[in-house]
Amino acid sequence: MNKKVLTITEQLALPILEKEGLELVEIEFKKEGSNWFLRLFIDKEGGVDIDDCGRVSEQLSKRLDEVNPIPQAYFLEVSSPGAERPLRKPKDFERAIDHYVHISLYEPISGAKEWEGYLRKYEDDSITVEVEQEMLTFPMxxxxxxxLAILF
Known part of the structure; x- marks a missing residue:
């Protein structure tokens, strides 16, 4: 059910985002307490503002009402991915080169499953992160x- 909702929402959102000059970062559909939330995280060069989010929310809400892919009541939220935006697509990684990142691994490498450092290189099959002046390469x-991570 959730995968179907995500797929349909993405199909409805992409033409709206393209028209508005925006990019889809992520979609979530999940239950929190007794409420369901459909969340879209959008971005553009220089960041999104409340007007961008409002326009997308209004247009997408109308399309979702027409198609009606979600049987239960839910809240639609459209927002920026924030300062710690996820990196998923190749272009996300390419844009993040020389930025500080947080990497979580499925299994430990060199004794750790989580690493933070500067992303120095991205290839389809691996990333190289500079951690305390040491270059570490992780298979994708x-x-x-x-x-992205914030360095304190």
């Missing part, structure tokens, strides 16, 4: 999650 098949 071992990367569970990756996101």
């Amino acid at each position: 098949t071992k990367v569970a999650k990756a996101r």
